Amino acid sequence: MIDKIASIKEEVNGYQADTPAKVEEFRLKYLSKKGALSALMDAFRTVPSDQKRELGQKLNELKTFVTERYNYLKENASLSGSFDSASIDLTRSATSFPVGSRHPISIVKNDILRIFADMGFTIAEGPEIEDDWHVFSSLNFPADHPARDMQDTFFISRNPIDILLRTHTSSVQTRTMEKNQPPIRIVCPGRVYRNEAISARAHCFFHQIEGLYIDKNVSFADLRQVLLNFAQQMFGAETKIRLRPSYFPFTEPSAEMDISCDICGGKGCAFCKETGWVEILGCGMVDPNVLKSCGIDPEIYSGYAFGLGIERITNLKYKVKDLRMFSENDVRFLAEFESAR
Numbered sequence: 001m002i003d004k005i006a007s008i009k010e011e012v013n014g015y016q017a018d019t020p021a022k023v024e025e026f027r028l029k030y031l032s033k034k035g036a037l038s039a040l041m042d043a044f045r046t047v048p049s050d051q052k053r054e055l056g057q058k059l060n061e062l063k064t065f066v067t068e069r070y071n072y073l074k075e076n077a078s079l080s081g082s083f084d085s086a087s088i089d090l091t092r093s094a095t096s097f098p099v100g101s102r103h104p105i106s107i108v109k110n111d112i113l114r115i116f117a118d119m120g121f122t123i124a125e126g127p128e129i130e131d132d133w134h135v136f137s138s139l140n141f142p143a144d145h146p147a148r149d150m151q152d153t154f155f156i157s158r159n160p161i162d163i164l165l166r167t168h169t170s171s172v173q174t175r176t177m178e179k180n181q182p183p184i185r186i187v188c189p190g191r192v193y194r195n196e197a198i199s200a201r202a203h204c205f206f207h208q209i210e211g212l213y214i215d216k217n218v219s220f221a222d223l224r225q226v227l228l229n230f231a232q233q234m235f236g237a238e239t240k241i242r243l244r245p246s247y248f249p250f251t252e253p254s255a256e257m258d259i260s261c262d263i264c265g266g267k268g269c270a271f272c273k274e275t276g277w278v279e280i281l282g283c284g285m286v287d288p289n290v291l292k293s294c295g296i297d298p299e300i301y302s303g304y305a306f307g308l309g310i311e312r313i314t315n316l317k318y319k320v321k322d323l324r325m326f327s328e329n330d331v332r333f334l335a336e337f338e339s340a341r
């Protein structure tokens with residue numbers, strides 16, 4: 001019997017079973033009721049009692065050994081079996097998981113920032129909750145300017161100083177100039193708030209990018225060239241720009257920039273109101289009063305600034321007609337931008 005136990009152990013040790021069917025054969029041969037172990041147990045009953053102790057121990061050891069080998073073979077066969085089994089179609093395409101897409105405002109914001117980064121601008125940011133100084137006073141707004149009105153601005157508190165939601169990203173100009181001396185060359189993306197009734201064409205919050213360049217000998221020609229380069233990279237090499245005189249408290253002289261209409265190519269259409277031009281940003285040479293309020297000497301330095309609305313550029317690029325779509329998060333709208341990036 002001792003020999004039988006040893007030979008079964010050796011057999012089991014070298015037993016190979018790489019498919020579930022072969023593992024089942026193993027089980028039938030050794031572990032089933034009609035298997036080798038059962039037969040040994042039957043024989044054990046007739047063993048003289050002085051040998052029972054030793055043989056019993058050996059039999060138990062064998063049982064554990066065979067069971068462990070069985071479990072090992074079963075596990076391996078189920079791993080490899082799933083790959084070579086004929087019942088599985090390896091050419092089937094993998095399950096696809098729905099993935100999100102970038103928001104159109106983020107796509108366009110990143111495009112704009114990349115264009116300016118290539119021209120040496122770095123990114124600066126500031127808080128959305130601001131005080132009067134950074135949004136208005138430092139930027140040369142007179143005390144009675146209508147932008148300070150409750151009709152335009154969301155005030156959070158008015159005592160002891162006005163705390164409000166910033167109405168433009170120009171506030172980041174002041175924040176940056178207060179802390180840094182020129183040369184300064186920044187673009188400042190961010191959300192801004194205005195007390196407007198929500199409609200297809202106006203919203204109580206939207207997004208802007210402010211640009212600022214302060215150094216020695218900065219001229220209006222530098223501003224024009226940077227903006228032309230931006231317009232052509234954003235809307236195509238054929239794009240033309242036009243600067244119209246305008247007014248902003250923080251720039252002098254000030255201008256508004258139009259680009260040739262991206263939709264009709266300048267011929268005139270409903271989008272450009274038959275003019276062939278669409279306005280995309282405000283700009284100008286930084287007013288010496290603004291430099292002074294931020295501790296920069298206007299006798300030594302000059303600079304330009306510009307500010308654009310990201311929604312406006314996005315409307316032009318993707319022809320979104322209703323501003324509310326940007327904040328409703330309707331997945332049918334958002335999914336349209338899956339291929340955009």
Ligand code: DAH
Pocket residue numbers: 167168169170210211248251281282283284305306307308
């Ligand atoms: N802050 C202006 C606005 O919100 C945009 C703007 C115009 C920014 C002219 C500028 C600028 O820096 O020079 O409408």
